[in-house]
Amino acid sequence: MLSDTKKLLSICIPAYNDRIGLRDLFESLADELADPVISKRVEIIVRDDASPDGSLETIMAGYLEKFSNVRFVRNDVNLGFDKNVLAVVSDAVGQYCWLMSDNDAIFPGSLVEIVRILEENQDVGHVYLQAVTFDKDLKKLQSKIKKDVGSIRFDSSEEFITVINLPGFISSQIVRKDLWDSIEKEKYIGNYWIHLSTILEFLPRTFGLYVTWPVIKARNKNAWAKDGKNMYVFLSLHTIINNLGEFGYSGECIKHFNRGFIRDLLEVAAYARIKGLRASFSLIGELVRKFYSHPFRLMAVLLVLITPRVILRHLGKIKTKLL
Known part of the structure; x- marks a missing residue:
């Protein structure tokens, strides 16, 4: 006691x-x-x-x-x-x-x-x-x-x-x-x-x-949503997970979470873009470094980041109605 x-x-x-x-x-x-x-x-x-x-x-x-x-x-x-x-x-x-x-x-x-x-x-x-x-x-x-x-x-x-x-x-x-x-x-x-x-x-x-x-x-x-900051929060989490090996976590555990990052990447990018994220050279470079092994998903994300926000909002409304 x-x-x-x-x-x-x-x-x-x-x-x-x-x-x-x-x-x-x-x-x-x-x-x-x-x-x-x-x-x-x-x-x-x-x-x-x-x-x-x-x-x-x-x-x-x-x-x-x-x-x-x-x-x-x-x-x-x-x-x-x-x-x-x-x-x-x-x-x-x-x-x-x-x-x-x-x-x-x-x-x-x-x-x-x-x-x-x-x-x-x-x-x-x-x-x-x-x-x-x-x-x-x-x-x-x-x-x-x-x-x-x-x-x-x-x-x-x-x-x-x-x-x-x-x-x-x-x-x-x-x-x-x-x-x-x-x-x-x-x-x-x-x-x-x-x-x-x-x-x-x-x-x-x-x-x-x-x-x-x-x-x-x-x-x-969501305080992280302003100006699409959630994208940087997401990428920082990716870095944290991929450094877990130094603390004894297995490669299979890290791969498990990386599959989740790949799955969620496009949705996170679209939401961040709607909230005002701008596609800077540094951001594009970080995305390429992290996800170059998934070229089709990476290309889709880069396309989203240059798509006008009004179009993404409209597509989001259509998706919501369909669901």
């Missing part, structure tokens, strides 16, 4: 300029935070990455007054997402850190269940939580709820990431802090996936749990 001064779980929230999202998150946590058992075992840290209007401080004031286990830190300057994630986890004192976006929420009763799971599995290295997608107001369900088969243990890191299809969604991540701290993470700053990169590096040294009942209400608010 942990000592009274040591928290079991730190909920780490890298926040920026989303007061409504942060309020909704805390409202989903409030009832359980009032439980004296939970307040003894759980802390929440919010790191505001120098939001320009200062509104997060206003939102947090009431929660700081009400809950003694809530902390709020405001960065003097904007660090960017990756460095803010590192900073908020470094603030944590819990044995485990739950990485939580500032615009998602949790289902009622979830926090109590997560504490129970961690109490029963205090050697687990990584817990991945089931997320369900809602609209931008967290009112309308937009994805299917998968069958609840409890929590599943995976001793093989390859089987774990294959079943989950890569543990990338940040609010679904609970990591054991000593494993997180053991990784030199600065090399991942700027790759859009600092949390996933770190987890994939330490995962072969531990076992994982997959919680299959709905825990996270994920807000469908």
Whole structure:
């Protein structure tokens, strides 16, 4: 058992300029935070990455007054997402850190269940939580709820990431802090996936749990879509996967995910182009380097990147009607 001064779980929230999202998150946590058992075992840290209007401080004031286990830190300057994630986890004192976006929420009763799971599995290295997608107001369900088969243990890191299809969604991540701290993470700053990169590096040294009942209400608010930035996020993920061999992942595991990249490439490119992606020489060069062994798919992607956005939007509407 942990000592009274040591928290079991730190909920780490890298926040920026989303007061409504942060309020909704805390409202989903409030009832359980009032439980004296939970307040003894759980802390929440919010790191505001120098939001320009200062509104997060206003939102947090009431929660700081009400809950003694809530902390709020405001960065003097904007660090960017990756460095803010590192900073908020470094603030944590819990044995485990739950990485939580500032615009998602949790289902009622979830926090109590997560504490129970961690109490029963205090050697687990990584817990991945089931997320369900809602609209931008967290009112309308937009994805299917998968069958609840409890929590599943995976001793093989390859089987774990294959079943989950890569543990990338940040609010679904609970990591054991000593494993997180053991990784030199600065090399991942700027790759859009600092949390996933770190987890994939330490995962072969531990076992994982997959919680299959709905825990996270994920807000469908794709911040990466602006100006087609999701294409660069996609390509960065491709790089991460193809470097997994140095951490002991097999060639077959890497090939499995590469087949998925090839399958999704055209759709990702079309969506990015609709959102404003421009076909720069550097982007074309990166696509050629990564996908030259699939010439027909590559040619289709390059064609999409020079197609007027209005035509792609029209084709997308036709596809939606046909489906």
